[in-house]
Amino acid sequence: MDGRAMLPxxxxxxxxxxxxxxxxxxxxxxxxxxxxxxxxxxxGDNWARDLVRKREAAVFARAGGPILNGGSGxxxxxxxxxxxxxxxxxxxxQAGLLVGSIxxxxxxxxCAGTIIDAEFILTAAHCAEVLSAAExxxxxxxxxxxxxxxxxxxxxxxxxxxxxxxxxxxxxALIQLKTKVIGLVPAQMASMITREQEPRMAPDGTNSIVVGxxxxxxxxxxxxxxxxxxxxxxxxxxSDKSYDGAITHRMxxxxxxxxxxxxxxxxxxxxxxxxxxAGRLRKQAGIVSWGNGCxxxxxxxxxxxxxxxxxxxxxxxxxxxxxxxxALACAISGGRPASPACRSAAKDEAEQEIAASLDxxxxxxxxxxxxxxxxxxxxxxxxxxxxxxxxxxxMTGQLGRADCLANETRKRADVLARQLSELVN
Numbered sequence: 001m002d003g004r005a006m007l008p009x010x011x012x013x014x015x016x017x018x019x020x021x022x023x024x025x026x027x028x029x030x031x032x033x034x035x036x037x038x039x040x041x042x043x044g045d046n047w048a049r050d051l052v053r054k055r056e057a058a059v060f061a062r063a064g065g066p067i068l069n070g071g072s073g074x075x076x077x078x079x080x081x082x083x084x085x086x087x088x089x090x091x092x093x094q095a096g097l098l099v100g101s102i103x104x105x106x107x108x109x110x111c112a113g114t115i116i117d118a119e120f121i122l123t124a125a126h127c128a129e130v131l132s133a134a135e136x137x138x139x140x141x142x143x144x145x146x147x148x149x150x151x152x153x154x155x156x157x158x159x160x161x162x163x164x165x166x167x168x169x170x171x172x173a174l175i176q177l178k179t180k181v182i183g184l185v186p187a188q189m190a191s192m193i194t195r196e197q198e199p200r201m202a203p204d205g206t207n208s209i210v211v212g213x214x215x216x217x218x219x220x221x222x223x224x225x226x227x228x229x230x231x232x233x234x235x236x237x238x239s240d241k242s243y244d245g246a247i248t249h250r251m252x253x254x255x256x257x258x259x260x261x262x263x264x265x266x267x268x269x270x271x272x273x274x275x276x277x278a279g280r281l282r283k284q285a286g287i288v289s290w291g292n293g294c295x296x297x298x299x300x301x302x303x304x305x306x307x308x309x310x311x312x313x314x315x316x317x318x319x320x321x322x323x324x325x326x327a328l329a330c331a332i333s334g335g336r337p338a339s340p341a342c343r344s345a346a347k348d349e350a351e352q353e354i355a356a357s358l359d360x361x362x363x364x365x366x367x368x369x370x371x372x373x374x375x376x377x378x379x380x381x382x383x384x385x386x387x388x389x390x391x392x393x394x395m396t397g398q399l400g401r402a403d404c405l406a407n408e409t410r411k412r413a414d415v416l417a418r419q420l421s422e423l424v425n
Contacts, residue, residue, distance in 0.1 A: 126168060231285070
């Protein structure tokens with residue numbers, strides 16, 4: 001969790017169109033030139049890290065009022081507050097998100113993630129949307145930003161379509177690597193907790209551990225650090241003494257009522273883990289997301305709740321494994337694939353997501369949820385041709401109809417993505 005200043009309305013993603021990556025770069029440059037990025041310029045500095053911090057500060061302020069900075073003067077508090085340096089090889093599933101153009105891992109790191117599969121990294125949406133796949137590197141195989149590890153280039157980034165950058169709801173994303181992580185067996189990777197497992201593995205009061213390379217208050221460490229914090233009841237975290245209604249059911253809280261231990265600046269996207277059935281600290285219950293200050297009394301760390309987001313992750317891992325290569329290379333213009341060929345590929349991609357989502361609903365949901373999803377899918381398919389026969393489109397003829405089918409298929413995939421968080425698995 002990072003301290004940042006509120007972004008002006010003109011800079012918010014929903015206020016612009018076109019390629020979001022160029023928007024973020026322009027915003028970072030504007031912030032640097034005006035001194036908002038602590039006087040840093042893009043040259044030689046990690047602008048992605050600066051941007052992530054400042055966007056998170058806006059969420060802090062909206063959720064809890066003015067940022068409580070404890071005298072630091074800039075709204076930034078220590079990260080892994082009250083934590084210790086992790087023992088060697090304790091967290092083999094930890095990954096670092098890096099600005100690919102910066103060769104030094106310590107200087108390049110701006111967020112974190114977890115290895116949940118040899119091909120996939122789980123992280124926060126607010127981290128994953130800062131850079132394009134071509135600009136992002138992922139560091140694995142080391143607990144040190146000073147030495148060791150392997151840099152991976154990225155094949156694709158998938159952000160939950162329900163992600164709200166004003167509230168950080170649905171703050172989850174998947175990163176697909178071009179080269180698989182080697183040297184790790186599944187038992188060494190993070191395992192996502194399910195709704196069925198959550199009541200017994202992560203009930204209120206359970207001691208969890210948060211891991212990260214965040215600020216210690218005086219410096220950013222190169223060695224990975226960890227802190228133990230209890231999981232906090234939803235009602236307490238959402239009370240008027242704490243976040244006053246800002247916590248959704250896609251979030252969970254962890255920390256001490258008196259403060260003193262927390263995750264914070266630089267840990268975003270990293271894991272909150274609890275013990276699995278074999279007594280290993282491998283079960284991921286949360287993703288570092290946001291919070292008001294760090295380690296403050298009554299203001300706990302807020303994490304994306306993996307138990308309700310896990311079905312979406314599972315469905316999209318399946319869909320992304322089979323995604324057509326042509327869909328991955330398509331440019332985006334005006335919020336949609338730029339050419340008819342790319343729009344056709346995007347339709348194929350959305351259809352793969354729909355199929356994978358329906359498979360997950362059938363396997364993880366209740367029989368009633370599975371029947372409802374199947375009936376809704378049937379009605380949607382029956383109506384699709386009619387919708388696109390009469391819908392007003394920019395182009396005419398067969399090409400316009402194809403454009404409509406692609407857009408409607410994407411909408412359907414996004415609807416199912418939200419429904420996946422409601423499964424009772």
